[in-house]
Amino acid sequence: MAQADAATAAGSGPTGDDRHGGEQAGVSTRERILDVALDLFTDQGFDGTSMREIAERLHMSKPAIYYHFTSKEEILMALHARLHEFGKSALARLTGESTLQVWGSLLSELLDQMVAQRKLFLMHERNQAALEKLHRKDHSDEHDDIQQRFRQALADPSLPLRDRVRMACSLGAVLGGMFMAGEAFDDLPSAELRSLVQDAVRDLLADQTR
Amino acid sequence: MAQADAATAAGSGPTGDDRHGGEQAGVSTRERILDVALDLFTDQGFDGTSMREIAERLHMSKPAIYYHFTSKEEILMALHARLHEFGKSALARLTGESTLQVWGSLLSELLDQMVAQRKLFLMHERNQAALEKLHRKDHSDEHDDIQQRFRQALADPSLPLRDRVRMACSLGAVLGGMFMAGEAFDDLPSAELRSLVQDAVRDLLADQTR
């Protein structure tokens, strides 16, 4: 459904000019593999999905996939890179001290990205274990992982404890509002859901008593 | 750390009288296996943990574990049963219509359980994919899974949409406040953290504008 968006929305990649061979409609094979993997990883989990399944759904053989990715983990890394691409602009707001107001604007932008890249965020939420295992191995250049940056901000000792907890709660509220209900909010226009969650976040971050 | 609590707190089990053989301090082997599995599943994931690892940490062999559990999945099911045991009293509040107030009391009781059984809830949060796969196979008697009951309440069409979103957000806020920060709140007494999260939930569920 939203699969086509995700493929075309991914910024970089040689999707433009040098098409030849088995490509179709300007979508490179690499992106098609990532789209299928995103689907399968989301509802079967990374470990619960085999290369054979990915290949079968693409009407390819396994080695064809290994031509585009050196390993199964690299597919997961590429999907992680996709998320990081979308999240980094929101993450840029975390320079300097992170007040409740800054945090609120961050979550607002994050909400926009979640609406546009719903499945990508859902996949990350449901494969935390596999992703963390990946990050333990790939500690290259002390990667600025998105979750790590969040926790870093949450651990800032210069902030009042109450505020830090509210920040964590509001982040959880966003995830809960957007993903927890499963298909309970599927008939609801995503813009409306976004707005309702945004209101909840505002209530959480408003420092009324202080 | 909190491992001893989890072992002794588990209600049922023949831990009492008929000790003999290799047991120590009244903790049955079955419970010790579950404790180790809980640790490993929590920080490596269910699929990322092998029976060999579980056995090695217990200074046992694999077949010794298969004497107590018929499969690896059964270990996960047993841990799921543990959670269900602790959560069912809170879940009992969901009879009839679930107002915001009812939901608030439910989350309050759930918060107590999370403080007492922190690792158990964390493990569930981090192995959603494996647990869902398990539930697809084991659709015995249309199990009253805890998450399914939550989603059921969230999907109740007789409730205002705004309330349902607030319920989802508050549940997410609880998870976020208790688990999202990782070790950022570890020095904080759990009672104090619980209180701060509870306040956030209260703000989320207070129907001030309606």
Place this chain on the structure above:
DNA sequence: GTCTATAATGTGATAGAC
């Protein structure tokens, strides 16, 4: 770029002795 065939490994699980 994609294929057929196969290697290499680790896994969950079992048989049977003690």
Place this chain on the structure above:
DNA sequence: GTCTATCACATTATAGAC
């Protein structure tokens, strides 16, 4: 209840033809 030894299998990944 626990062990040694082993099975059967699926998996990731590679070699080499086209």
